[in-house]
Structure formats: C-alpha cells, structure tokens
Amino acid sequence: MQDWSWMEHLTVPILIFERGQLARWNQAAHDAWPFLEQGFAWDDFRSSWTGDWIVHLHPWSNGESFLVECHPDLTRPVAERLQEMREAYEELELIFSEAFDEVFVTDGKGITIRVNRAAERLYGLRQEDLIGRSVFDLERQGVFYPSVIGLALKLRRQVTVLQTTSDGTQLWATANPVFDSSGEIRLVISTAKEISDIVRPDAAMPEPMRREADGDDQPPNMVAHSPGMRRVFHIAKRVARTDISCLLLGETGVGKSTLAEWIHRISPRQHGPFVQVNCAALPDSLLESELFGYESGAFTGALKSGKPGKVELANGGTLFLDEIAEVPLHLQGKLLDFVERRVLTRIGGTRVHKVDARIIAATNRDLKQMVRDGRFRADLYYRLTGVEIEIPPLRKRKEDIPEIVQQLLRQVISEFETKVRRVHPAVIRRLEQYSWPGNVRELEHLIRRLVILSDGDCILLSDLRDEWIDEVPPSEASSSEGPLAQLAQLERALYADAASRLRTTYEIAEALGVSQSTVVRKLKKYGLSIKRM
Numbered sequence: 001m002q003d004w005s006w007m008e009h010l011t012v013p014i015l016i017f018e019r020g021q022l023a024r025w026n027q028a029a030h031d032a033w034p035f036l037e038q039g040f041a042w043d044d045f046r047s048s049w050t051g052d053w054i055v056h057l058h059p060w061s062n063g064e065s066f067l068v069e070c071h072p073d074l075t076r077p078v079a080e081r082l083q084e085m086r087e088a089y090e091e092l093e094l095i096f097s098e099a100f101d102e103v104f105v106t107d108g109k110g111i112t113i114r115v116n117r118a119a120e121r122l123y124g125l126r127q128e129d130l131i132g133r134s135v136f137d138l139e140r141q142g143v144f145y146p147s148v149i150g151l152a153l154k155l156r157r158q159v160t161v162l163q164t165t166s167d168g169t170q171l172w173a174t175a176n177p178v179f180d181s182s183g184e185i186r187l188v189i190s191t192a193k194e195i196s197d198i199v200r201p202d203a204a205m206p207e208p209m210r211r212e213a214d215g216d217d218q219p220p221n222m223v224a225h226s227p228g229m230r231r232v233f234h235i236a237k238r239v240a241r242t243d244i245s246c247l248l249l250g251e252t253g254v255g256k257s258t259l260a261e262w263i264h265r266i267s268p269r270q271h272g273p274f275v276q277v278n279c280a281a282l283p284d285s286l287l288e289s290e291l292f293g294y295e296s297g298a299f300t301g302a303l304k305s306g307k308p309g310k311v312e313l314a315n316g317g318t319l320f321l322d323e324i325a326e327v328p329l330h331l332q333g334k335l336l337d338f339v340e341r342r343v344l345t346r347i348g349g350t351r352v353h354k355v356d357a358r359i360i361a362a363t364n365r366d367l368k369q370m371v372r373d374g375r376f377r378a379d380l381y382y383r384l385t386g387v388e389i390e391i392p393p394l395r396k397r398k399e400d401i402p403e404i405v406q407q408l409l410r411q412v413i414s415e416f417e418t419k420v421r422r423v424h425p426a427v428i429r430r431l432e433q434y435s436w437p438g439n440v441r442e443l444e445h446l447i448r449r450l451v452i453l454s455d456g457d458c459i460l461l462s463d464l465r466d467e468w469i470d471e472v473p474p475s476e477a478s479s480s481e482g483p484l485a486q487l488a489q490l491e492r493a494l495y496a497d498a499a500s501r502l503r504t505t506y507e508i509a510e511a512l513g514v515s516q517s518t519v520v521r522k523l524k525k526y527g528l529s530i531k532r533m
C-alpha cells in the first residue's frame, strides 16, 4: 500500500492521475479547485488549466499514471505590475514635460536634475544645457535673476519671487525644498509662470459678460488706467445721459472719434444713427453740400433727385463734427443756425427740414485762441461747448501704454497670421519714454509695423532699430517736458500748421525752407497728414 501522506506537507497543489482519471490530490489542490471532488479526467484538466499556473508532470514507471505538480506563475502578475508602473511613469513624464508652467528640480546643492520643456522656452536653453548645472552659476550668468531655488536653499523654506530671465521676461516663481528624514534638503522643486500669462479674472471672462460687468464704464476698445483717462470717461458717461452739445479737445490720435462714438452708443440715442463728418477732409465748396445737402438742380453735376446732407442723416441720432475748427467762417453762420434752431434748408432749396440730432464736435486746435483771433465764431463756439472734454496726450498718461500695446497686439494677432506673441518689457520701457506726438494712432501704426517685420515670437529692442523712436536720446526721453521735448512740440506745431494750410509736401518744404524728404519724414514722425488736397 503506497503512503501518500507526504503530499499534505506540500503547499503547492499536487494531483495524481491514473489511467487518465484523477485518483488523488492534496489539500492545496482542493483549496485551489474545490470541484476536483466531482472527479476529473486528465484531458479536462489539461484543457482547463490556465496560464496562471506552471505545471510539472512526473510520469510513473508504468506509463499510465503521473503526478502533476502545480506552481503559481508569479512572473505574470509581476510583469503586469511592471507594465502598469511603466504606463504611470510615462504619463507622469508627459505631465511633467508638457506642463505649460516651468518646472525646475535640483538636488540639495542646487545642481539641476530635471527641467521641463517650458524651461527651454523661457530660458532659450536646451534641457541638456541646463541639467547638471548649478543654479548659482546660472544666476551669475544672468539666465535668470534672482535664483528662486538658490534663495530656498539659503533660507531652507518655500520662497516666491519675481524672477527675470536674460531677455527681460518676468516670471512669478516659487521654490519648495523637500527634506529627507535626517532634515537635509533632498530636492528643491520650483515652478514658474510668465507674468504676462497671468490674466485678471475679468479678462478671462467671455466678452459679453465682461461688457456687462464693466457696466459701460469705458469703451471696450479703449484703455484707461491713468487718472486722466478715467476722469475723461467719468465725465463722458455723465454727458452721454443728456442731450447737451459736447466739444472734445485733444491732439491728433488721442481718441476723440472713438470717444464720440462711445458717447453715442451709451446715450438714449444709441438706436439712432451716428453720423461723422470730417470737416477738414473736403474743400469749402463741397463741405456745405456734404453737411446740408442740396435740392435738385442746385448746381451743375448735382443729382436730379437732390441729396440730403450728413446733418439731416443724423436725425434721431448723433452728429459728430470732427475737425470743427476747419469749418470756414462763411459756413459757421449756417451751422450756428442749425445748432440753435435744429432746422436747415438744403442748398438751392427753400423747404425747412427739422432735424433732431445731438451734436458732438472735436478739434485738435486751440479753438478759444481761434475765437480771439476772429477765425472762429464765438457764438458757435459757446453753442458747441455745452461741456468741454479734454483728452490728455499719450505722453501724459504713460501708465496706459503697456495695456494699449497688449490690446493692439491681440488685435493684430487676430487679424493676420504672425508668430509674434509678446513684446519684450525693454521695448515697453522704451515706448513709455517716447513723447508720442501722434498719440495712440502713432503707437498703433508702430505696433502693426513691428509685428509685420518681426521674425520671432517676441518684439525685441533691436526691432526698433529702424524706427525713429530709437533715435530718441534717453535724456530727452526721461523728461518729456524738457527743452528737447518742448522743441519737438514746437516743431510739431509748425508742421501741423503748414499741413493744414498747404496742399503738398513740396509747398511745405518751400515754406519751411527744408527738403521735401524732410517734410515727409517729419509728417510721419508727428503722425500728421495734409488735410486739404
């Protein structure tokens, strides 16, 4: 009689098959497969065993019986676990490398261990150029300053600083030291974000919501950080509620037309037309018919049906008389008549047309002085100036410049394809120093030009090389009211006056005793154009 008791000492399942049928098994086999008791043929067993087990066969000498020894296959779960860990690691790697914010990791001595792709973008160096280098060396070389990790190592605590990179980009950086069980710093992990990427909560809102939140406090396309501009909008908003005539004063390109349109848009007349007439754009003979219209056959070349003027077209809305100072004296009387009585007769007509329009006028001239000189009717001046709003020149509200630049950049990017995404802070500083005779319009043209001509994703100081703005000596730039700035203003006034009186750049050149090319350059510099062609 064979003794099978040894089988019970084994913790791996053992099965004995005799002539193809299961004859014996141990407890471990019973635990693994309780159904064995119901009998089992070798063929069934063979077809049902799984890859979870490694099976050894020990044949008996009679050739008809054998012992089956089953070992759990431990390699498979280990392989599966390894695969899971590999996938998790790859995912972490991806998160680390593709995070938009910079992640920079050093050991406890400040030697760089890992950096992500954002670091390459911010510092302009490849990962392999950063790994293995000390943050203190990188700080000395100006790759960034100060080193937030260096500070965290010195202070042995979390630190947040404003870090500047070699190209002047400002980063909001935080470094966090990680300590080991003996209290030594094992790693320092820092994360950093470009300041220009941090948007104010209201800027993140969708446009309609933002407008609602702004409550029409200022036109959506106009920047007003400076106290001067905030005051302008404050007054304009009050004026908008009324029907009072309003005179907008300010140098060329400060935003008079834009403000006039906004006043209309938030006024009770917002559903009526906004009609703009540039009184300087037409010769006197045409300006009258443009403003007041004409009846059929009023003059040769007139339309048979006659034509309403811009004043009539503004019925129910707002009439914006831009460059009001350019209205010739003989027309000022007719305009006064309309402003006082809100009625007009077309050229060649007798019928009186009643027009209900709010009047906003604008000029970059000293209208009061023109009244004193007898070049502008005092009664018209007083009728037009129910309220006078003076928009300050850009050089007197430099705090608006950075945001205007950002706004213009966003606008240009949305208009055409360009790689440019930002303007170097050093460029902004230079723009803040300039005196901007052509005001916001001049700044607008400059940004457009720079975006078009720039090759990279950032407008750099070197891109200003071909701009006259680069010629401004720092002494002049730092004091816009210094003698050089005053000289520039004087020169601008000279050219503005000539441009309003003369018809070509050649005539101006002759009058001022300079070359025609100088005239072209100066007109461009001061954002001026010849009004009467």
Ligand SMILES: Nc1ncnc2c1ncn2[C@@H]1O[C@H](COP(=O)(O)OP(=O)(O)OP(=O)(O)O)[C@@H](O)[C@H]1O
Pocket (backbone or CB within 6 Å): 221, 222, 223, 224, 250, 251, 252, 253, 254, 255, 256, 257, 258, 259, 322, 364, 404, 407, 440, 441, 444
């Ligand atoms: N505060 C501002 N913020 C942003 N953009 C502005 C601002 N003011 C003006 N602009 C922009 O500057 C440009 C010139 O403005 P606008 O035509 O209103 O000036 P203006 O004073 O009427 O000029 P002009 O005297 O030559 O008629 C416009 O494109 C306008 O959108």
